[in-house]
Amino acid sequence: MSIRHALLALLSEGPKYGLRLREEFEAGTGEVWPLNIGQVYTTLQRLERDGLIESDDEDEQDSPQKRFRITAEGERELADWLRTPPDMSSPPRDELVIKVLVALLVPGTDVREVIQAHRRYLVELMQQWTRIKDADAGRDLALGLAVDAELFRLDAVVRWLDAADGRIKRAAVEPPRAARDDLPRLKRKTGVTR
Amino acid sequence: MSMLELRKVSKVYGLGATEVRALQDVTLEVAPGSMVAVMGPSGSGKSTLLTIAGSLEEPTSGQVLVAGHDLATMSRNDKARLRRRSIGYVFQDFNLLPGLTAAENVALPLELDGVSARKAREAGLRALTDLGLADRASNYPDQLSGGERQRVAIARAVVGDRHLLLADEPSGALDSENGEAVMRMIHTACKRGVAAVVVTHDAQLASWADRVVFIRDGRIVDQTMPVPGPESLLGQDR
Numbered sequence: 309m310s311i312r313h314a315l316l317a318l319l320s321e322g323p324k325y326g327l328r329l330r331e332e333f334e335a336g337t338g339e340v341w342p343l344n345i346g347q348v349y350t351t352l353q354r355l356e357r358d359g360l361i362e363s364d365d366e367d368e369q370d371s372p373q374k375r376f377r378i379t380a381e382g383e384r385e386l387a388d389w390l391r392t393p394p395d396m397s398s399p400p401r402d403e404l405v406i407k408v409l410v411a412l413l414v415p416g417t418d419v420r421e422v423i424q425a426h427r428r429y430l431v432e433l434m435q436q437w438t439r440i441k442d443a444d445a446g447r448d449l450a451l452g453l454a455v456d457a458e459l460f461r462l463d464a465v466v467r468w469l470d471a472a473d474g475r476i477k478r479a480a481v482e483p484p485r486a487a488r489d490d491l492p493r494l495k496r497k498t499g500v501t502r
Numbered sequence: 503m504s505m506l507e508l509r510k511v512s513k514v515y516g517l518g519a520t521e522v523r524a525l526q527d528v529t530l531e532v533a534p535g536s537m538v539a540v541m542g543p544s545g546s547g548k549s550t551l552l553t554i555a556g557s558l559e560e561p562t563s564g565q566v567l568v569a570g571h572d573l574a575t576m577s578r579n580d581k582a583r584l585r586r587r588s589i590g591y592v593f594q595d596f597n598l599l600p601g602l603t604a605a606e607n608v609a610l611p612l613e614l615d616g617v618s619a620r621k622a623r624e625a626g627l628r629a630l631t632d633l634g635l636a637d638r639a640s641n642y643p644d645q646l647s648g649g650e651r652q653r654v655a656i657a658r659a660v661v662g663d664r665h666l667l668l669a670d671e672p673s674g675a676l677d678s679e680n681g682e683a684v685m686r687m688i689h690t691a692c693k694r695g696v697a698a699v700v701v702t703h704d705a706q707l708a709s710w711a712d713r714v715v716f717i718r719d720g721r722i723v724d725q726t727m728p729v730p731g732p733e734s735l736l737g738q739d740r
Contacts, residue, residue: 420718424718424723424724427716428716428724428726430705431541431705431709431726432727432729434705434706434708434709435709435711435714435726436729436730437709438706438709438710439729442686442710460706462705463704463705463706466705467705470703474543
């Protein structure tokens with residue numbers, strides 16, 4: 309979570325005092341991501357230094373009563389940031405994938421039972437998120453969006469486990485043929501580099 | 503008392519070389535007011551579990567109890583009455599009658615059971631209102647969206663005194679928003695005391711359940727632990 313850009317976003321609605329920014333910052337993130345509030349003030353100082361925001365009062369340094377407003381440069385920075393895709397290439401090591409691949413190598417291991425242990429844990433996490441969504445009943449839009457993001461992310465992992473389960477079951481019946489030499493080997497990382 | 507109880511239920515189709523063990527020693531209890539999701543890949547036996555729980559099919563061995571009544575000791579007529587009065591079914595393809603309004607569709611099972619048309623209609627409207635569909639009561643199925651049709655089908659499944667709701671991939675053909683609306687509605691019905699068994703392969707839908715059981719090759723292999731409160735995920739460092 310970029311505190312810098314979240315603060316710019318809050319200031320794009322109009323000038324605000326430090327204290328109010330802090331409150332809105334906590335509320336606006338749907339309380340899903342724990343944040344260090346101390347960083348809010350240091351980030352405001354840096355934004356001012358970089359000319360992305362400016363304050364009314366030059367005398368009272370760092371006062372929570374200081375009022376900030378976004379500059380034209382700050383608005384450009386915010387618009388650019390919103391439209392720049394974050395790095396979505398695959399992580400160098402996905403621990404869950406590695407555990408399943410390693411399980412295949414360990415003699416006497418029921419890989420499908422290993423898969424089920426992870427599947428159950430993920431579904432339990434999803435149940436907890438769904439309880440939060442249910443309790444909120446659509447009142448907090450930011451919370452709803454953040455919870456959906458978690459649910460879709462966990463769901464994708466469960467679906468990968470389901471697919472892996474099916475593949476392993478089929479492989480036990482009809483062992484995979486030997487790998488062809490003319491195909492490029494899968495490297496450590498399969499993600500797209502940017 | 504459990505609303506539904508399966509004790510060591512097995513189901514075998516075919517004989518000898520063609521024998522298929524669809525269910526093996528399945529034991530499951532569903533209390534009033536709770537939703538259990540049954541998750542598993544296709545061919546794992548989850549739909550067979552549902553048809554046996556709903557007395558649409560008989561187990562090869564084991565016992566099925568609905569509201570404490572052992573299905574094996576009931577006559578055909580008693581079972582038919584139980585199906586009409588206590589059990590509601592929801593399928594993937596809604597099964598609403600096109601010539602009837604939403605309210606008439608919901609009232610139909612009661613009318614077929616001999617309840618007067620007026621009383622059935624009142625109960626139908628009540629079920630639609632309880633589940634937030636009062637404004638759709640006089641619409642015909644082709645005037646409803648897919649999500650609304652499935653919600654009407656759920657109202658029909660719980661109309662009157664039906665306390666056991668059995669749903670097979672109830673949001674299979676719906677997008678995620680409508681799928682969620684359907685699950686919310688089943689959840690609401692459960693808060694009113696209905697016991698529900700929802701069969702699905704979709705983890706997001708299953709996560710609405712109080713308990714998720716995992717079925718594989720006809721056996722229940724695992725289940726989730728009770729869900730802790732939201733504080734376990736929110737505000738971890740405050």
